Amino acid sequence: MSTEYRIGREGEEFAYRGHTLEELQELDLDEVAELLPARQRRTIERGLGTEQRKLLETARQRTEEGTADDPIRTHLRDMPILPEFVGLTFEVYTGQSFERVRVRPEMIGHYLGEFQLTRTSVEHGQAGIGATRSSKFVPLK
Template sequence: MAKKTQKRMPRRREEFTYRGYSVADLQQMALSELLPLMPARARRKFDRGLSREHEKLLADLRSGDENIRTHLRDMIIMPEMVGRSIEIHNGKEFQKVEIQPEAVFHYLGEFALTRRRVAHGSAGIGATRSSKYVPLK
């Protein structure tokens, strides 16, 4: 009995939409049109106004600079940032992050982790009951 070999069609990745709007639509909107679409915390941040540092980061992004490094982990990702590479400081070094459409209205700091994954090794001599009576020599 011969098996039928079906050629699998590649999965079509649907275009990302945020609350019914594509990324291209979001990029064309003014800030006043984006505010009702944002989560409450992001909306509050923009209502209260951005700091000079946040404004400078947005200006650098709009100017088209290639290498953008920032310590501003609390900056909210705007639709105009999608597709750009930003280096975000994690407390020790800068991590290069490619901004994806799914990251819109999240914080930059969510994508540059500050803690490393812990890989525990084996227990040392005398650390467990069974190794208590192991001679040291």
């Protein structure tokens, strides 16, 4: 990918634990795992599941083919975001629908599910008639 990613102050290039994005993308999966936080590192060291390996292969194919804009649908909210995923678009399942997540370099080391919330805040309306003792005397409109 020839896209330049910048973060922070003007002119400052993205770096993850002292490595540029290009360096990270050239590293082997085991070498990347050593740089990730403990929980994500253990996920990779124990071995990715069959679905996770399939998702990784699909992401690699999309990158090679140059069809990175086509979203990849997945239910795998527990997939660690790897440097190979930068620039790809995923549709992550929230329990009700698939929501788009465009992977940026700052997301490396997190999980896909962290960027699509499954719970929404509840905003209650006015209490109905008979809901409580005090609402018995609420005038009808």
